[in-house]
Amino acid sequence: MNSIPLSQILIVSTGLFFIGMYGLFTRRNMITMLMAIELILNSVNINFVAFNKYLYPDKLDGIFFTIFIITIAAAEAAVAIAIIINLYRNHHSIDAEDAGEMRF
Amino acid sequence: MPGYLYTLLIPILPLATFLVLGLFGRKRLDDAAGIIGTITLLAASIFALVTAFNYFSAGKVNGVYQQVIAVKYTWLQFSPNVSIDMGILLDPISVMMIVIVTFISLMVHVFSLGYMKAEGRLAAYYAFLSLFTFSMLGLVLSSNIFQLYIFWELVGVSSYLLIGFYFDKPSAVAASKKAFIVTRFADLGFLIGILILALNAETLDFRILIERLTNTQSSWSLAITGASFMGLSALTWGLVLVFAGGAGKSAMFPLHIWLPDAMEGPTPVSALIHAATMVVAGVYLVARLFPVFVTDGAALNIVACVGAFSALFAAIIACTQTDIKRVLAYSTMSQIGYMMFALGVSKYGGESGLGYMASMFHLFTHAFFKSLLFLGAGAVIHMVHSNEIKGMGGLRKLMPVTHTSFLVACLAIAGIPPFAGFFSKEEILTAAFHANKFIYSIGLFVSGLTAFYMFRLYFSIFWRKEANVHNPHGEGTATMKLPLIVLTAGTLLAGFVPFSKYISSDGAPLETHVDWVFSIAPVALAALAILLAAALYKKENDKAEKIAATLGGLYQSAYKKFYIDEIYLFITKKIIFNCIGRPAAWIDKNIVDGLMNGIASATEKTAGFIKGIQSGKIQNYTLYFFGGIAGLTVMVIYLWK
Numbered sequence: 093m094n095s096i097p098l099s100q101i102l103i104v105s106t107g108l109f110f111i112g113m114y115g116l117f118t119r120r121n122m123i124t125m126l127m128a129i130e131l132i133l134n135s136v137n138i139n140f141v142a143f144n145k146y147l148y149p150d151k152l153d154g155i156f157f158t159i160f161i162i163t164i165a166a167a168e169a170a171v172a173i174a175i176i177i178n179l180y181r182n183h184h185s186i187d188a189e190d191a192g193e194m195r196f
Numbered sequence: 197m198p199g200y201l202y203t204l205l206i207p208i209l210p211l212a213t214f215l216v217l218g219l220f221g222r223k224r225l226d227d228a229a230g231i232i233g234t235i236t237l238l239a240a241s242i243f244a245l246v247t248a249f250n251y252f253s254a255g256k257v258n259g260v261y262q263q264v265i266a267v268k269y270t271w272l273q274f275s276p277n278v279s280i281d282m283g284i285l286l287d288p289i290s291v292m293m294i295v296i297v298t299f300i301s302l303m304v305h306v307f308s309l310g311y312m313k314a315e316g317r318l319a320a321y322y323a324f325l326s327l328f329t330f331s332m333l334g335l336v337l338s339s340n341i342f343q344l345y346i347f348w349e350l351v352g353v354s355s356y357l358l359i360g361f362y363f364d365k366p367s368a369v370a371a372s373k374k375a376f377i378v379t380r381f382a383d384l385g386f387l388i389g390i391l392i393l394a395l396n397a398e399t400l401d402f403r404i405l406i407e408r409l410t411n412t413q414s415s416w417s418l419a420i421t422g423a424s425f426m427g428l429s430a431l432t433w434g435l436v437l438v439f440a441g442g443a444g445k446s447a448m449f450p451l452h453i454w455l456p457d458a459m460e461g462p463t464p465v466s467a468l469i470h471a472a473t474m475v476v477a478g479v480y481l482v483a484r485l486f487p488v489f490v491t492d493g494a495a496l497n498i499v500a501c502v503g504a505f506s507a508l509f510a511a512i513i514a515c516t517q518t519d520i521k522r523v524l525a526y527s528t529m530s531q532i533g534y535m536m537f538a539l540g541v542s543k544y545g546g547e548s549g550l551g552y553m554a555s556m557f558h559l560f561t562h563a564f565f566k567s568l569l570f571l572g573a574g575a576v577i578h579m580v581h582s583n584e585i586k587g588m589g590g591l592r593k594l595m596p597v598t599h600t601s602f603l604v605a606c607l608a609i610a611g612i613p614p615f616a617g618f619f620s621k622e623e624i625l626t627a628a629f630h631a632n633k634f635i636y637s638i639g640l641f642v643s644g645l646t647a648f649y650m651f652r653l654y655f656s657i658f659w660r661k662e663a664n665v666h667n668p669h670g671e672g673t674a675t676m677k678l679p680l681i682v683l684t685a686g687t688l689l690a691g692f693v694p695f696s697k698y699i700s701s702d703g704a705p706l707e708t709h710v711d712w713v714f715s716i717a718p719v720a721l722a723a724l725a726i727l728l729a730a731a732l733y734k735k736e737n738d739k740a741e742k743i744a745a746t747l748g749g750l751y752q753s754a755y756k757k758f759y760i761d762e763i764y765l766f767i768t769k770k771i772i773f774n775c776i777g778r779p780a781a782w783i784d785k786n787i788v789d790g791l792m793n794g795i796a797s798a799t800e801k802t803a804g805f806i807k808g809i810q811s812g813k814i815q816n817y818t819l820y821f822f823g824g825i826a827g828l829t830v831m832v833i834y835l836w837k
Contacts, residue, residue, distance in 0.1 A: 113822070117815050125814075192812035 101142040108135035122176045122186045126169065133165045200266035203247050203284050206294055207333040209240040210301075214326040221319025230312075233322035234305040237329065241298035251291045252698050261703040263287040263403055265339055277398055283339035285402060288699040289483055289556055293336035296563045297473050299686075301329045303679040304468040307571050310673035311464055311578055321361060325468070328354035332473050336480060341390055342400045344481070348386070348445070351477065352379050355469050359461040371457035378454040382444020389437030392430055393488075396420035402484065409488045417491075428494065435495035439482060439502075446478025447529045448536060449506040453761055455529055459521035459583075463574030466521060471528050471570050472563035479535045479559055486552060486701060490544040500540020504638045507533025509758070511645035515652065516744075516755040519583045520573050523653050524566070527609065530642060531562050537639070538624040541631035542701065549701030550708070551631065554623030557695045561616035564690050565608040568683040572602040575672050575680065576657055585653065589660040589736075595671045599658050601684040606654045608687045610647035610722045613715070616691035622715055623708065640718055647722035651729035661736045 108131055115128030137158045144154025176186050183190050213236045217229050256262070268283040305325065312321060331350035338344035353376075360372030394400050397408045397416045408416040409431070423430040440451075447455035458470050469475070482489060482499060489496050507530045514526035535555045542551025575598045580588055592599040608615035611622070621643060628636040671677065696706040732740045744751045753759065809820075 116818060120815075188814045191814075 098142060098146045101138065105135040105138040105142070108132075108138065120187050120189050122172075122179065122188055125188065126172050126176070130165060130169070133161055137161055200247065200250070200264060200284070200286055202243060203266045203286065203294075203337070206240050206243050206247070206298065207330050207337065209236045209243075210326040210330040210333065212236065214323050214330060217319045217323035217326065221323055222317075226317075226319045229319040229322040230305070230309045233326055234302070234309065236326075237298065237302045237305050240329075240333075241295075241302045244294040244298040247286070248291050248295050251286055252288075259704055261288050261698070265403075268339065278394070278400065280342045280400060281340045282343055284337045285339035286337075288703065289480065290336050292556065292560060292699060293480060294333055296560060297329065297332050297336065300472040300563055300567050301325070301332075301468055303567065303571070303683055304464045306675050307467070307574065307679040308462075308464045310676035311574055312462065313673070315462075317361075321462070324354055324357045324361070325465070328358060328469060328474075332477075335477060339402060340400050341394065341402060341405065344484075345383075345387065345390060348441070348477065349383065351474050352376060352383070352445075355379075355458070355474055358465040358469060359458045361462055361465065362460070365460065367457075368460040371454075371460040375454035375458045378451055379444045382441050382451050385437040386441020386444075389434045389439075389441065392434035392437065393420075396423070396430060396434070406485070406487045410491055412491065429492075431488075431492050432494045435485070435489055435492055436498055438485065439478075439495065439499055442478030442481040443502060444478070445481075446475050446532045446536070447506075448478065448502050448533065449509050450760065452506065452510070452529050453764060456517075456522045456525045456757070459519070459525050463521065463570060463577055466525075467567040467570030467574065470525060471566040475528060475532055476535065476559050476563070479532060479539065479555060482536070482539050483552065483556060486539065486542075487544055489539075490542075496540050498540075500537045500632070500635060503533045503536025503538075503540055504635045505533070506530070507537065507642045508638050508645075509533075511642045511649065512754050513757050514649040515645060516751060518585055520576065520585050520588075520653065520657065521570075521583055523585075523649060524569055524573060527569075527646065527650065528566055530646060531558070531566065531609070534621070534624055534639065534642070535559055535562075537635055538627055541628050541635060543631075545702040545704075547706070549706065550623060551627035552701035553696050553699055553706055553708070554620060554627050556699050557623055558617075558620035560693070560695065561608070561620045561687075561690045564683055564686040565605040565615075565617055568601055568605040568680065568687055569609070571676075571679055571683065572598050572605065575676055576602075578672055578676070585656040588657045590658070590662045592658040595658075597671060597677045597680055601680040602654060602658070604684050604687055606650045608691075609650050610726060611643050611718055612647075612722060612726075613719065614688075614691060616687050616689075618715075618719070619691035620695075621718065622711075625718055626711065626714060629714070640721065643718050644721040644725045647725035648729050651726045652733050655729055655733035659734050 112128045112131030112133075112135060115131065116125055119125050119128065140154040140158045140161075144151065148154070179191055180186050213233050217232065221229050251261075251264070264286040266284040266286050268281055270279050271282045272280040274280070305322070308321070308325070312318060315321070328351065331347050331354055335344055335347035335351055338347060356372045356376040359375055360368050362368045390400075393405065393409070396419050397405045399405050399408065408414055409420065411417055412421075417431075420431045420434070421429045425433055428436075442448075444451040455470060455475070459466055461469075489499065510526040510529035510533060514523050514530065517523045517526060535558050538551045538555035538558065540551075542549055542555070544552075575595065576588065576591065577583060579591065579595060582588070604615065608617040611618045613619075625636060625639050625643070628639050696708040698705070700706040732743070756762075
């Protein structure tokens with residue numbers, strides 16, 4: 093049960109976080125950026141679950157946070173996709189660089 | 197004592213006319229404007245006559261006319277003691293003035309019905325006339341020196357509007373600006389004078405002010421005479437500055453330069469404003485504060501000297517001018533000089549107050565004959581379409597009514613008995629004779645000059661040569677002749693009013709009688725001057741030119757109005773513009789504007805730098821966001837103690 097040490101789980105989640113960060117900064121496609129954000133959120137989820145499991149096994153707070161975050165991520169995805177669809181209707185593109193009208 | 201609440205209607209009626217014509221006149225009432233203005237003014241003058249009748253028959257207590265506050269409303273309360281009131285003060289001179297103002301204004305309205313018929317913008321014209329009448333009535337009825345000042349400025353504004361009525365004529369625009377600026381400049385002195393008097397007397401109300409400052413033992417009087425500046429007491433300064441305002445409005449030397457130019461306005465307007473009403477406001481102001489002036493000999497001497505000098509100065513210029521209205525303008529200035537020096541030589545109360553009464557009497561009679569002269573001049577200008585007397589001549593057969601009325605007015609102003617001017621001028625000369633022989637001799641000489649230049653005008657217009665004017669409309673409409681006839685009657689009768697019974701310096705009736713022996717000198721001088729004018733101007737000849745050529749430089753400088761305008765222009769353009777205006781403009785352009793421009797460009801540069809951050813690239817924003825979070829995290833971890 094405890095064969096996997098906490099540090100390895102944290103390495104995975106940190107890796108996941110920075111993969112998400114990298115995607116967010118380098119991609120111009122809004123869908124890809126959204127996916128990158130999901131990766132970041134999930135790395136945080138892993139952290140919550142891992143810390144809950146290893147440090148406070150008799151409590152459920154971390155699990156609850158994880159469920160919250162999943163719910164929020166779902167809502168966020170719905171909103172973000174709605175924005176992206178509207179952006180596509182107006183610009184015929186979902187490239188973040190093309191939506192620059194609000195620039196100074 | 198009867199209530200005088202109805203006197204409120206006298207100024208309110210012209211105000212209502214002004215509002216109605218000013219707001220709705222242009223579209224709907226252009227044709228009816230004259231009728232509306234005339235009818236409301238007729239009502240106002242009836243009220244004024246009723247007021248005069250009631251006041252002079254019932255206003256006496258113990259044989260002295262009392263000052264009556266008919267209406268009083270506290271407008272601005274500065275402190276428990278000092279407030280600006282809006283009120284109506286009735287006393288002999290204000291009652292006399294409302295009668296004159298409404299009557300002359302009515303005559304001018306009637307005359308304008310014919311004279312202005314061919315002009316456009318009649319609603320505006322009558323609206324301005326009503327505004328002027330309202331402000332002038334408000335001025336004379338003021339119970340408070342600040343109220344008087346407010347109406348004083350209103351009179352200035354309406355005069356500005358009326359002088360500039362032909363605003364498509366550049367000379368009229370320049371004249372209206374000149375009149376406004378010169379009188380405004382004088383009003384600055386007036387305002388400072390008001391402040392000096394009011395600050396020391398701690399009131400603005402005329403009655404209390406006079407009461408406090410004339411009682412030489414009161415603390416207020418001691419305070420104001422005790423303080424001094426440059427060797428003159430604060431009281432003298434206050435009174436002289438107030439008089440400066442009056443001198444500006446009354447066109448006294450050296451603030452007279454606007455009056456001749458103001459003749460650019462329509463002629464009926466000149467008859468109303470620049471002959472009978474507004475220009476005597478300065479005389480009225482001095483008369484209103486007369487008890488205070490009397491306590492200060494220096495201020496009163498200045499009034500007398502300025503008046504006498506202006507009378508002489510203007511009379512000399514009037515002899516050389518060739519524009520019919522300008523001659524009349526200088527004649528007005530000269531006659532107002534008479535009124536001023538009559539006040540200046542007067543004392544308070546009883547027989548020694550003769551000058552005061554004479555001044556008011558001359559104001560009264562002058563209103564009739566001078567507005568008659570102006571309206572007559574208006575009729576002549578209407579006929580020949582020119583102001584220059586060179587183009588006139590022989591009009592007596594073509595314009596019998598105008599001719600007769602003009603002759604009567606000329607005789608009146610020349611002081612020939614039994615016309616109105618004779619009586620008032622005799623009183624003035626008598627008062628001057630008893631007070632100051634030098635001023636008397638000036639007055640005597642000026643009365644001769646007056647007769648000369650008026651009859652020069654008369655003979656040049658109506659005799660000299662055969663008329664070569666062919667004008668289909670003849671002498672003018674009935675509405676133009678009627679005021680001439682009414683005013684001629686006024687000129688004939690005004691001298692017989694037992695004026696001293698009603699108006700005197702202290703309110704008590706004064707017995708005056710014409711001293712026939714004393715009158716011989718001025719009347720003989722006037723008759724001689726008339727004969728001289730007849731010899732020079734009745735037949736076409738070159739005697740006048742020869743005399744002018746002999747006088748040479750003197751004639752030229754009088755013809756050029758003694759270069760006063762040029763001196764003013766030199767002072768303003770060369771000295772004030774170059775020494776004060778240009779440095780001020782440089783400071784404004786380089787330092788004030790430079791500071792503002794510097795701030796603006798610094799802001800712009802900063803903004804240009806900051807707006808680079810707003811790149812519109814979402815990744816940049818995210819970078820800042822996460823960078824911020826990372827920074828905060830570092831701060832929390834390492835700096836949080």
